[in-house]
Amino acid sequence: MNIENLKKQIIEKLSKATSLKDLEIIGKEYLEEKRNISSSMKELGAKEKKELGVRLNELAKFLEEEITQKTKKIKLLEIKEKEENEFLDITLKGDNVKRGHIHPLSLAKKELEDIFTFLGFSIEEGPEVEDEWHNFDALNFPLNHPAREMQDTFFIKQNNRKELSQKEKLVLRTHTSNVQTRYMENHKPPIKIAVPGRVFRSEATDARHEVCFYQIEGLYVDKDVSVANLKAVLLRFLQEYFKDENVKIRLRPSFFPFVEPGFEVDMSCTVCNQKGCPVCSYEGWIEILGAGMVHQNVFKNCGLKDVTGFAFGVSVDRLAMMKYKIDNIRWFHSGDLRFLKQF
């Protein structure tokens, strides 16, 4: 076949090609023809050979350009065709993206942190695995205090426990009060901290008790801090948390080794407004937290002198239960979506 004819043939085939596959075939056919022509070139003289070579190259270049152009066109056509066949139904329902929920305890913790920050307290944290010194001794618990006994405290197994000092024996902290002593050892008054955290008690669980629950501890140390300051802070924090200006509190004398005097604090029942209901056992008051004026022995154990202060500790679980009227503490760890989805 001569080159002119070959070119004609190629042009014709290219005009009929409708797919990338067609183009591929045309390319292959050309290579084959080129080989045929080259082998028949052997008998030709040098001049003719050269001329033919040049023309073959021109044809190759022409073909390459044509194929590139055509490929582009075919690809565009394919996309267009696909788009035309695609049916977009904008009335179709979208994917239902499920939103998660904040756990009620996280919610309570966050709200409490915001309130105490607003009241000028800084938020601090401390270890959940604590030594006996910070959890008990420094807080003025006598060595034989019942709270240290097996039924309350999770002791960490340590082989040589008997030989260890109080600062080496480990327990799971039974309250967030451990952070009081840790913080006072390293900071100078005025001290104004709120400490949220997880605490552990080896207790039988019931509707109001869990082995693991959350507390928030408050500590205010300065010169001339009084019970009046304590009352003002507690009242304001409870009014803020329950979003109720009418909340009232009352203090009853009580005993905690690390405070003197110590109080149990009741708040007016927000469920019945003190008319009497099952939540407050028809008393109108609910015991809500422990508090008191920091015992001078605690200051001494932490190396502080000539200061006064108040401290309080409240169960976050308890506050959340009252706010959301949850009747059983075990709901919090149930993982039950019917419960969790309400928050």
Ligand code: DAH
């Ligand atoms: N730590 C106590 C408990 O877990 C609660 C408590 C009572 C904390 C009185 C205090 C306080 O700071 O002054 O039962």
